[in-house]
Amino acid sequence: MPKVTAQGKTFECESGSNLRQVLLEHGIDVYNGNAKTINCRGLGTCGTCAVKVVGSVSEPQWNEKTRLGLPPHSGNSDRRLSCQTKVLGDVRVTKYDGFWGQGTEVVWS
Template sequence: MNVAKITAEGKTFNVDGGANLNEALLEQDIDLNSDGFNCHGHGICGVCLVRVEGAVSAPTMVEKIRTFFRPHSIHNERRLACQTKVLGDLLVTKFDG
């Protein structure tokens, strides 16, 4: 199994390839679910939106539908962490709000 390096919020850590990005971030105390909203990984609330640079899975149909609408639609590098599998080294940027 391959190991990927993730850099996010000033932390750098390793995860197994194929790991769910949101779960990997939560294990490092990087919580993307702000303001009490949380769809528990179903991809419908959109609060786990992050910018990713690196190797990740293709967007799921749920993610494509959720990010089709503005303000997300013009930003291809933005992903829902709960729907994203880590495939290689990543730089992850969390958004405020």
């Protein structure tokens, strides 16, 4: 089973699990500020659950690429939408500042 490391915690999940759901189930908030209440609830349309993921995950699909290509995100960013990312192996997750997680300062890792 893949291991997910985030916010100083490490836990296991099933291969193919949705990263956003896994993080939330383990008490890790993927949203900054008011994005906790104003978000698309995992549909991949708002971009507020963006995180940096290092490890084995699914390839981004067209809808994720499209959203991350729109401001305030940048198409050449290293961020992924946690709601559109499937965990395939061990991963390390980092959340950055900014309403959409688009900033440069680490909030947690």
